[in-house]
Amino acid sequence: MQKRARQAIVxxxxxxxxxxxxxxxxxxxxxxxxxDKAHIAxxxxxxxxxxxxxxxPSTESPSTGESGTETPTTTGTVTAAQADQPVxxxxxASETSAATPTESPAVKSTAKTAEAKPKLPSGRxxxxxxxxxxxxxxxxxxxxxxxxxxxxxxxxVKVTYNxxxxxxxxxxxxxxxxxxxxxxxxxxxxxxxxxMADLTGTRSNSVHVNFEVLKWGTGRVYRTSGTGYKLAMxx
Numbered sequence: 001m002q003k004r005a006r007q008a009i010v011x012x013x014x015x016x017x018x019x020x021x022x023x024x025x026x027x028x029x030x031x032x033x034x035x036d037k038a039h040i041a042x043x044x045x046x047x048x049x050x051x052x053x054x055x056x057p058s059t060e061s062p063s064t065g066e067s068g069t070e071t072p073t074t075t076g077t078v079t080a081a082q083a084d085q086p087v088x089x090x091x092x093a094s095e096t097s098a099a100t101p102t103e104s105p106a107v108k109s110t111a112k113t114a115e116a117k118p119k120l121p122s123g124r125x126x127x128x129x130x131x132x133x134x135x136x137x138x139x140x141x142x143x144x145x146x147x148x149x150x151x152x153x154x155x156x157v158k159v160t161y162n163x164x165x166x167x168x169x170x171x172x173x174x175x176x177x178x179x180x181x182x183x184x185x186x187x188x189x190x191x192x193x194x195x196m197a198d199l200t201g202t203r204s205n206s207v208h209v210n211f212e213v214l215k216w217g218t219g220r221v222y223r224t225s226g227t228g229y230k231l232a233m234x235x
Contacts, residue, residue: 121234122212126187127159128175129196129204135172137219143198147172147190149180150224150232154217159191160210161199167214168195173222186228 132141137153139145146157146168155170174190185208193203200207213234223229 119234120213120216121232122210123231123234124185124208124210125189125228125231126183126185126206127161127196127209127211128179128187128190128206129193130172130174130190131193132172136222137171139171141192143192143194144168145171145192146195147174148188148232149173149175149177149222149226150188150229151213152217152221153219155213156215156217157189158212158214159189159195159199160212161207164199166191166195166199168192170217170219177223177226181227186231188228188232 130147135141135145135147144167146159148155148157148170151157151170153170156167157170158165158167168191172190175187180187183206187206189209189211191199196205196207197203199209
């Protein structure tokens with residue numbers, strides 16, 4: 001009785017084993033299953049092999065030198081020492097042209113002319129008045145006529161008295177030396193009586209005025225020295 005029972009148990013166990021094997025094979029070989037379910041049937045060895053990390057061929061492992069120390073190899077990467085090196089900045093062509101503006105020949109010529117042009121005289125002096133029928137320039141006496149012993153004929157002068165201004169031209173010589181030095185400020189210019197009357201209200205007068213030479217004339221000069229000469233020349 002016991003022998004038959006053991007045989008029955010063995011038979012049942014063998015049947016269960018056979019059923020399990022058939023089921024596993026069916027899982028592996030059954031059509032219509034995706035790649036994910038087929039992966040279930042992989043053996044433990046294959047699964048272990050697939051879980052092993054792969055080495056990127058673009059990354060090289062450090063080589064060991066003869067001294068036993070690891071020597072890093074450079075495969076397109078930047079080391080820390082290289083990263084610390086200063087980088088020289090090269091400006092673009094547009095930046096270079098903008099940083100170095102060029103001057104035109106006209107601008108350079110104007111700058112040179114301004115430097116070479118001397119400062120014209122100006123200051124405070126005594127002005128007297130006169131009226132002659134004939135002037136040293138040969139021109140008839142007029143409102144704009146001014147006389148001076150030191151300025152060349154044709155010199156243009158601006159005269160200001162108490163805020164009123166008149167512009168005249170040197171067309172005659174005078175005052176005389178004695179008349180120049182008899183004033184507290186040298187009388188280096190004579191105004192036409194018409195200009196004096198316009199500035200002061202009196203035709204014949206002697207007043208302190210501010211003068212400014214606007215343009216040098218090219219005519220003759222009466223004297224190049226004497227009382228008030230340095231004042232007339234702005235020195």
